[in-house]
Amino acid sequence: MVTIAIDGRKVKAKEHSTILENTQELNIDIPTLCFHKNLSPFGACRLCTVEVKTNGRWQLAASCTTPVEDGMEIRTNSDKARESRKIAAELLYYRYPTTEAVREIARKLGLEVPEQKDEGHDCILCGLCVRACREIVGVSALAFQDRGLGRDIDEAKIEFNPNSCIGCGSCAYVCPTGYVRMESIGDKRIIWNKVFTMVACSVCGRYFAPEDQLKYISRQTNVPFERLTVCTDCR
């Protein structure tokens, strides 16, 4: 355990825990868009910025990716931290003005957000889908498109690898904006424009999982495919 000071209050914190984990435990409200407690932090949205003092100097840092250090002082609600979050929200809102998740956070951080008829579902590059696919599902069908030297790409985006995808839908579940859509029509599921065949439960007949996902589970667990064709309700 290490001792840190959050807004002047001395608290014990687990070693290697992040600032955000500790502030959440203290119910301090820090806005986030790209954070999910079951996924590794990524520091994409820059909305959870706080001020930290290390080596005698106050600096801004993303609370989700910054681990605590013994003696660290943290200000969660200083003018500088608020200003920084507000500009990050302004920029997100400038880029994705119709996406509700962005509008909501912009409103929360004090921006004027007029009412809007059409709702957009932009990809805000939070990386939650990429992390869920890699860390929880373990198939890595999603990745950030690479930019960098000589690869003049206009818009950064998430790339989809149809050969790896098992159609589980975890990405659609974690997506905060509704960009990743999953549609089910009869025995078909469509996600990232790839069509998956659904398997019907051998007991109740309900379509409950894509064939590719069950095959993947079978490969990972060595449980024969036939034994996986009963849905959880009927098991």
Add this chain to the structure above:
Amino acid sequence: MDNVIFSSWNGKILDNREGKSPKMSESADGRFPKLTEGKRIAALMGWDGLVVMNPKADILSLTLHYLKEIRKLSCGECSVCMIGIDRLLHIMRQMDEGKGSKADIAEMKAIVKQVSVNSKCGFGQSALFPILDSIKYYKSDFLALIKGEKQLEDKDYSCAVTAPCMDACPAGLDIPGYIELIRNNKFEESLDLIRENCILPGVVGRVCTHPCEDACVRKDIDEPLSIRLLKRAAADYDLQHGGSSLNGPQKEREERIAIIGAGPAGLAAAYNLRSMGYGVSIFESLPHAGGMAAVGIPEYRLPKDILNHEIGLIRRIGVEIKVNAKVEKLSLKDLKKKGFKAVFIAVGAHTGTKIGAEGEDKGYEGFVDGVEFLRNLNLGNKVRPRKRVIVIGGGNTALDCARSCVRIGYDEVEIIYRRSRVEMPASSEEIEEAEKEGVKFQHLMAPVKILAKDGKVTGVECIKMKLGEPDESGRRRPNPIKGSEFTLDADMIIAAIGQRPELPVIPDKEKIGITQWGTIVVDPVTYMTDVEGVFAGGDCVTGPAILIDALNAGNQVAKSIDCYLQGRRLAKGVSFEGVDLKRQMGRGFTTRTPAQDVEFLDIKKREGSLAEVEGGFDAMAAISEAQRCLRCYRVVVWERAA
């Protein structure tokens, strides 16, 4: 040469627009990036500031163009950097369309400041700063733009991108680029990018002395990125997943090129020329291709399978490698008669340098030079272990010899070096591993005489040294202490203090310039020797250098030969010489994170075994290590003078 009329480079403000401060000559003080020789600059904007030479320079359009260029490198993985740049571009265009106001200037400043303090990586934290300089010192231009008195123009700018690691790499690999691909779990694409400038990735990923890591910005924060091991990770991943092949040429060309020597320089040139469509034949004197990588580096540091796999790929795109084909006499006429349009001499430096001790020429049994010893070992010749061996020298060859001796079963292995440990040119990792393996080091002594009985080595007479003033190399010069001679017993002595090339006999030798060190003289840009159509590069030009230096020479020679065959001359690229690439105007908070570890072969398992000592990263460790990269891309844009 133009005078600088304004500069904020390096954080130092020089403002001579009113003719007040003393003029700074571009050549004398300006350590900012220059365009290639002969090209004059009106102004430049880069990560470290704004420099203006011409009063008519268009700072507004330069700022806009700089924003466009940094936009290409902003990765979009955090919200503020890429969108911030887009917003700045939008505001400037609005101003240009007459829709701007003074409040927009304030917004621009606020965005630059926030992006700089809140960006995720070093690029966002540093790239936008010079925009503040143009706003602050050329504010009247922005006001004129708002009023419609000035316009933004799309001009033809020059742009260059580098990074401290890229600039330190002799081959200029796009290091942040290939690390980013690993971070995004794209190992195959990362390897493709590495191969653009480094056709031996598994080899270089194991043996490079990684000057890039010494230049890494992270070195001053916690530890440098393990750049070498990340390169190795990309190559290892490829091998573990079946191994990809190289792309052959898209079209064939008629011209054929002869390369003498199948070392890293020869192989790199061969690969590049072949992918351009030229026919390439390499003549190698040894029974194996690979040059020093094959016969100079021991198996435990570079398994031959890795080297042979990578050479095999080059062969498979149609490069012909003739082994046991020593070119004793290099007759250009003959080669031309055989249809070769150009020749590349890349014979390396495989002859040991004399140590200057009495008796070294007597042919005593048990006295051998380091490169010869390693060559014998690598060619599979049996080396009979003796009791006690003394290795003379402090470089990587000396270390390779000593560590090899441990493995083949010498009882005692000792290195003697004429300066102290800090001056040893060998890498510190090598020295540490050797110490762990039981190699003894003795410093500040030099051999005077090789002692022998009945033609067999019995020991060496040495003299103690003390360090004096620094010499040309910057290291303190060792001076002998009179009367301090003493004797060390040994039944084998390996002299490993340096190498020089063994050049083939060249009939038109009088035309090819040779230096006093026995190396070949070439044009520093084109690598052409004094004889037209004959090029040289690698150790036979530089003297013994590191592998990636030779590999880069091969890359450059390929380009130069291509230019030559098309009647052009290879042009010099932009140079960042003398520019402080590590400096950046702001640095956000960086969490201290140590580098990922790799496993090393247990010390007990090293004796009697040539198994590879250093392990590599697995995919997860490589991705974690890649996350540490701060992406220190440095962008500079020049407005050329009319």
